[in-house]
Amino acid sequence: MAIKTIQTLTQEAIALLKQLIATPSFSSEEEKTALLIEAWFTANNIPFKRENNNIWAFNKNYNEALPTLLLNSHHDTVKPNQGYTLNPFEPLVKDGKLFGLGSNDAGGCLVSLIAAFTHFYEAENLPYNIVIVASAEEESSGPNGLNSVLKHLPNLDCAIVGEPTEMQLAIAEKGLLVLDVVVEGTPGHAAHPNDNVSIYNALNVIEWFRDYIFEKTSEVLGPMKMTVTGISAGKQHNVVPAECQLMVDVRVNDCYTNAEVLEIIQKELAGKALVKARSLHLNSSSIDKNHPIVLAGIELGRATYGSPTLSDQSVLYCQSLKLGPGSSPRSHTADEFIYINEIEEGIRLYIAILSKFLNQNI
Structure with missing residues (x-):
């Protein structure tokens, strides 16, 4: 398969996000958005697996002797609040913004990570395996989300969890x-x-x-x-x-x-x-500030901080970094949106950070 340019991947990722917005996917009701994500992998000749509404895939040259990097974000949403003035399921682009439920939390992160994974899918001689999981039930901390997929994955050495951080490095999470x-x-x-x-x-x-x-x-x-x-x-x-x-x-x-x-x-x-x-499993998460993937981000001008909000990091046992396009205060708000240029920057920076971490040329 011919390697797609970053520009092409970006255009296709934005198109996928519009499809996701137009398809309701409340927690535990993500069947139809799961089909959209399957269609991306199929179109890009990437084998995948699915359990419930979680979908995951490995890089083409997976080697069980290597450590594994997880890329993860979720495709479920909360229900729209009563303050909406726009149709939450209409992907409206206006003034550089893409409006719609789940656009910021966490659709922009998800499609950007999928694009980055696709970019590296066929790469050879990587020092890490890469697995991507498009997970369900994140918003509800449900039993059939990322936590239910971990048993199917190899031992994870580190992870990037896609949540809106303005592409800054959230190296710890409460x-x-x-x-x-x-x-x-x-x-x-x-x-x-x-x-x-x-x-x-x-x-x-x-x-x-x-x-x-x-x-x-x-x-x-x-x-x-x-x-x-x-x-x-x-x-x-x-x-x-x-x-x-x-x-x-x-x-x-x-x-x-x-x-x-x-x-x-x-x-x-x-x-x-x-x-x-009520439960004890939603623990804090962190990654060493000197971890190579953090240093790769710092070299590209990214700042580090601690996040007060919860994500699927809480169910991971490995060191994890929260990183993604969009702004956390926009999450769950009426007329939710993400800037188109935030997605463009997100894909570019994901690829740049991973390229440094994986010693690859972009």
Whole structure:
């Protein structure tokens, strides 16, 4: 197969993104966008595998003796919010912007990574194997996403996860711990004295979450962050409820595992509240700032930073870098968009960084 120019790959990637935008792909409902991604690989004579709505492919000259680099982004989206003024499924280009649901998060990243993978697909004598996974259920952290594909892949040595970072190098990402907290009290009639009201007891617990400072602060991700994001208690005006329930969002830096954070919180609130975690698997992620793939990006003028948002990095066991075109604050917003020139730059920079990392000439 003739090697396509970067310009041709870019044009085809933008066309693919328009098709993806026009095809609804809410988490766990990505069947039709999976078919579009299959069609790209078929058109480029690249064998692929599929399980559920995840699609993956290896470079042509895969060698099991070599380490493996993962390229990953997702093709599912959240549902459009009520603030949309445009059709979320119409890929509209205006003033250099491509509008549409999933354009920024993470369609631009996905098609740019697919284009970069296609560029290197037939390369010979690479020091790394390359595997690309177009994954499902990222937005919902579902059971049939990237996590379900890992068992089919060889041992991964490092990864680039495509999320909108303005093509800067997110070398660390905070993990997520969601807590259900129950503060107990003495139930009774509101007309009678009661010095053990669960809602009043909860005030001290809420203040603890607001004020507690964890000992370790990350060089890249900064301090831990805890936020009480929900409270529920009582159904009748004249009945003191037996318990007050809190929901807490905890963003975990790379100094702690989720299990360690849960243990600290449970110990600090012992006798004051019952604390349970909904899950422990969404841990923080990072890559050594001196890793060759990071240094390749720095040589090309990219800056490093720590990301507060969660991605599929959380299910990986290898060092991983979050990198992609687009801007994170645009994700999940009404009238979501990505600039066309961000995709063009994204593909160019992905290829340039990988070329340095893989010792290849562009």
